[in-house]
Amino acid sequence: MAHPLLVEFGDSPPESWDSARRAAASDKLFAAIAADRAGTPGAKLQAADRTKMLRIWLDIRILEKKAEESEAAGEPEATLAPKPVARTNKKAERKKITLPRPQFKRLRALLGMLRSLTIPDYLFLSILSGLTVAVIWLGLHSVAEVQRIESVKGEAEALVAWLKETGESRTNGSFEPAACRKQDGSNWNDCAAALNAEGGPLFERVNHFEPKHPLLQRKCDPANWVTIGSIILEKGTLQPTGSYAYAPFDGTELMSKDFVMRVTVCGRGFHLIKVASELNL
Numbered sequence: 709m710a711h712p713l714l715v716e717f718g719d720s721p722p723e724s725w726d727s728a729r730r731a732a733a734s735d736k737l738f739a740a741i742a743a744d745r746a747g748t749p750g751a752k753l754q755a756a757d758r759t760k761m762l763r764i765w766l767d768i769r770i771l772e773k774k775a776e777e778s779e780a781a782g783e784p785e786a787t788l789a790p791k792p793v794a795r796t797n798k799k800a801e802r803k804k805i806t807l808p809r810p811q812f813k814r815l816r817a818l819l820g821m822l823r824s825l826t827i828p829d830y831l832f833l834s835i836l837s838g839l840t841v842a843v844i845w846l847g848l849h850s851v852a853e854v855q856r857i858e859s860v861k862g863e864a865e866a867l868v869a870w871l872k873e874t875g876e877s878r879t880n881g882s883f884e885p886a887a888c889r890k891q892d893g894s895n896w897n898d899c900a901a902a903l904n905a906e907g908g909p910l911f912e913r914v915n916h917f918e919p920k921h922p923l924l925q926r927k928c929d930p931a932n933w934v935t936i937g938s939i940i941l942e943k944g945t946l947q948p949t950g951s952y953a954y955a956p957f958d959g960t961e962l963m964s965k966d967f968v969m970r971v972t973v974c975g976r977g978f979h980l981i982k983v984a985s986e987l988n989l
Contacts, residue, residue, distance in 0.1 A: 710757065711740075711753065711754070711757040711761065713733075713736055713737060713740055713761060714757060714760055714761065714764075716733075716736075717733045717736075717737070717764055718760060718764065721767070722764065722767045722768045722771055723767075723771065727775075730768045730771060730772065733764065733765075733768055734765060734768045734769065734772070737761050737762075737764060737765040737768075738765060740753065740761060741753070741758065741761060741762060741765065744758060850976075853917070853976055854976070856916045856917045856937060857916075857917060857937060857973065857975050857976065857981070859916035859917075860915065860916050860917055860923075860937050860938070860939065860973050861973050861981060861983060863910075863913055863916070863923065863939065864939045864971055864972075864973050864983040864984075865983055865984075866909070867903075867909055867910065867939065867971065868971050868983055868984040868987065870909040871987060871989065872987070875988060875989075878890050878963075879891065884907055885899070885902035885903070885905065885907060885908050886902070887899045887901065887902035887963075888902055888903070888963060889963065890963055890964045891964055893962065893963075893964060894962075894963050895959060895960050895961060895962055895963065896957045896958075896959050896960070896961040896962075896963065897959035897960070898963075899963055900924060900941075900957075900959075903924070904923070904924065910923060910924070915937050915938060916937065917936060917937020917938075918934070918936075918937055921934045921935075921936075921937060921938060922934070922938060923938060923939055924938065924939050924941065925938035925939070925940055925974065926940070926956040926957065927940060927942070927956045928940055928972070928974035928978050928980055929978070930978045935974045935978070936974050936975070936976065936978065937973070937974060937975075938973070938974050939971065939972075939973055939983075940956075940971070940972045940973065940974055940980070941957065941969055941970075941971055942954040942955060942956055942957065942969060942970045942972070943955060943956075943957050943961065943967050943968070943969050944967070944968035944969060944970060944985075944986065946968075952968055952970075952985070952986060954970045954985075966988065966989070967988075967989055968986050968987065968988060968989070969987050969988075969989050970982075970984065970985045970986070970987065971983040971984045971985075971987060
């Protein structure tokens with residue numbers, strides 16, 4: 709809602725007023741603007757109202773100045789006779805929207821803060837930025853490693869499924885690969901090589917953690933970095949307590965002998981990820 713003074717004096721330009729109306733408007737507008745600047749309680753003006761009131765007051769002052777100059781020059785005051793008021797389209801004026809100019813206060817405050825920084829401040833911010841980038845990079849690297857380990861775990865689960873499905877058929881003389889048959893006298897080294905050979909369940913399978921590393925390893929060895937991401941196959945020995953103790957295959961175990969095995973994946977930090985245990989081979 710517009711200020712009462714704008715309702716009273718904002719309906720027509722000051723050029724159309726007489727001197728008494730201009731004088732009254734000048735005094736009232738000046739008093740309202742002065743009270744606003746002094747912070748008088750209840751006299752606070754809206755920014756838009758203040759601007760309009762100040763414009764009207766300045767127009768009046770300009771007209772009064774011209775009148776004074778005319779009187780000093782001996783010209784009749786008739787030169788300041790009211791001019792015909794041009795008709796305006798009030799409907800168009802109501803639709804006109806004035807957008808406030810951006811102040812960029814936060815940007816200016818940020819630039820001012822940056823100008824106030826010293827060399828130690830910039831050094832600290834550089835170190836902090838470097839540490840932030842390093843933490844983000846390590847996080848992304850860790851996530852990528854976990855995903856690759858999960859891919860290797862999927863390969864190990866597929867191998868376990870194959871071993872379970874073919875457990876009984878390995879006694880058949882037509883089972884392939886032949887090196888894994890139970891009656892032909894081959895040992896574990898022969899069977900492990902056949903698993904990776906053409907036609908074996910691991911043929912053309914790769915180590916998803918690092919394709920250049922072997923997919924099968926004898927153990928997860930902290931002294932050997934290339935064992936990370938590998939599938940570890942171990943044989944179990946029954947203990948007096950009824951549980952199994954697992955150790956790497958030495959390669960001489962005959963395939964005709966039944967034994968229990970464990971399948972794990974060598975994870976990050978050489979941590980064993982269990983896939984299957986007490987698996988009969």
